[in-house]
Amino acid sequence: AQSVTQLDSHVSVSEGTPVLLRCNYSSSYSPSLFWYVQHPNKGLQLLLKYTSAATLVKGINGFEAEFKKSETSFHLTKPSAHMSDAAEYFCVVSDRSGGSYIPTFGRGTSLIVHP
Amino acid sequence: DTAVSQTPKYLVTQMGNDKSIKCEQNLGHDTMYWYKQDSKKFLKIMFSYNNKELIINETVPNRFSPKSPDKAHLNLHINSLELGDSAVYFCASSQEGGRGYEQYFGPGTRLTVT
Numbered sequence: 245a246q247s248v249t250q251l252d253s254h255v256s257v258s259e260g261t262p263v264l265l266r267c268n269y270s271s272s273y274s275p276s277l278f279w280y281v282q283h284p285n286k287g288l289q290l291l292l293k294y295t296s297a298a299t300l301v302k303g304i305n306g307f308e309a310e311f312k313k314s315e316t317s318f319h320l321t322k323p324s325a326h327m328s329d330a331a332e333y334f335c336v337v338s339d340r341s342g343g344s345y346i347p348t349f350g351r352g353t354s355l356i357v358h359p
Numbered sequence: 360d361t362a363v364s365q366t367p368k369y370l371v372t373q374m375g376n377d378k379s380i381k382c383e384q385n386l387g388h389d390t391m392y393w394y395k396q397d398s399k400k401f402l403k404i405m406f407s408y409n410n411k412e413l414i415i416n417e418t419v420p421n422r423f424s425p426k427s428p429d430k431a432h433l434n435l436h437i438n439s440l441e442l443g444d445s446a447v448y449f450c451a452s453s454q455e456g457g458r459g460y461e462q463y464f465g466p467g468t469r470l471t472v473t
Contacts (some may be wrong), residue, residue, distance in 0.1 A: 280464075282400075287363070287464035290461045290462070290463075293461050296459075332400055334402065338459075346417075347404060347462065349403070351400070352400045
């Protein structure tokens with residue numbers, strides 16, 4: 245069975261400093277991995293995805309993530325935080341379960357950005 | 360033009376009532392989903408349809424019944440509402456239900472049961 249662990253429920257950074265949101269996964273097969281962002285009272289929006297091509301994936305708004313199979317990790321980074329990055333971030337693994345691909349969400353990391 | 364839309368945005372009702380939430384996508388996608396987000400922001404998949412066929416049915420009380428009249432619509436009907444049903448419900452769609460396809464989410468429906 246697949247699972248996703250987001251290692252921090254909250255991450256607090258100052259504007260202009262780097263962001264690191266950690267995600268570990270377990271999967272029986274070759275998973276696809278995604279990061280989504282949810283701003284307050286909004287739906288989720290895709291930041292980036294990994295589907296077995298390049299292990300370093302670039303997404304929108306300056307975010308990127310690196311797939312490390314040996315560490316079963318897919319951490320999300322950004323060199324310099326903006327106030328507008330304050331939101332909830334979800335790591336998602338999608339893998340085969342029976343005849344279907346079922347997306348499993350992590351519990352989310354709340355990113356707080358201080359001026 | 361909204362890609363995935365849900366109605367209503369807010370729904371306040373009493374225990375024991377029956378209610379429906381509607382979802383429509385104009386992306387031409389084959390697969391649609393319903394998720395429940397609890398007060399701690401945890402997202403749990405409830406159902407998924409591919410071309411009007413139910414393909415994912417997670418452990419959900421049978422008071423919840425999805426209906427897909429066509430591949431652009433996936434509605435959620437809830438019977439005998441309970442306090443624990445209070446949550447935000449998100450509809451989503453993806454091009455296909457395969458491993459590499461990202462999902463597009465609607466804005467959510469906040470259900471409050473009193």
